[in-house]
Amino acid sequence: MARSLVSLRCATPADAPTLAELWAEVLRRTDQVERIADLVTVIERAATTDGQRLVVAEYDGEIAGAVHLHVATMTPINLEPIVFAVSPHVFPRFRRHGVGTALIDAAVSYAEERGIGHVATGAAAGSRDANRFMARLSLGPQAVLRVAATPAVRGRLTAQRPAGQRPGNRSGRQLTQVLAARRSLRRSQTPPSVGSH
Structure with missing residues (x-):
């Protein structure tokens, strides 16, 4: 039986530059220095806050992907506990090597450790591959998150x-x-x- 080349660990502040590259399209729009500083804050908060974990997946010793795990309620008005797997991303060169599966497995294991019965995640609406991957793991659509700039919504309302x-x-x-x-x-x-x- 071949051993898996994917291993998981908690993120450290030294991972911030690589994670800024991995999550470039989902981070706030600012310069690279501030993005890295943001991620150092996120990593440190996840390491010290109960109910959070930032998991890094390595493939043959190189960072291949990551996911932020966060315990919350289903919604602010539905108090069912849930683990949100926020931004499970894999670098393109490591896709189809079991990295994404390992990240979602980390979310399920985290939910099981805490006795939580639901796991949620999201994928970009236009990412067919990501949405198919989530569907194969039985993660179905629950809601559509719609986002727009505040001035744009104000303009349309007016x-x-x-x-x-x-x-x-x-x-x-x-x-x-x-x-x-x-x-x-x-x-x-x-x-x-x-x-x-």
């Missing part, structure tokens, strides 16, 4: 309002004031109802 209700629309404010004045005038001119004397 555009969908009727013209008179849009912020900064002077005529809309004037119309609201005119209608309020008319209601007030009508109330003041209405005779009191019978039996109110």
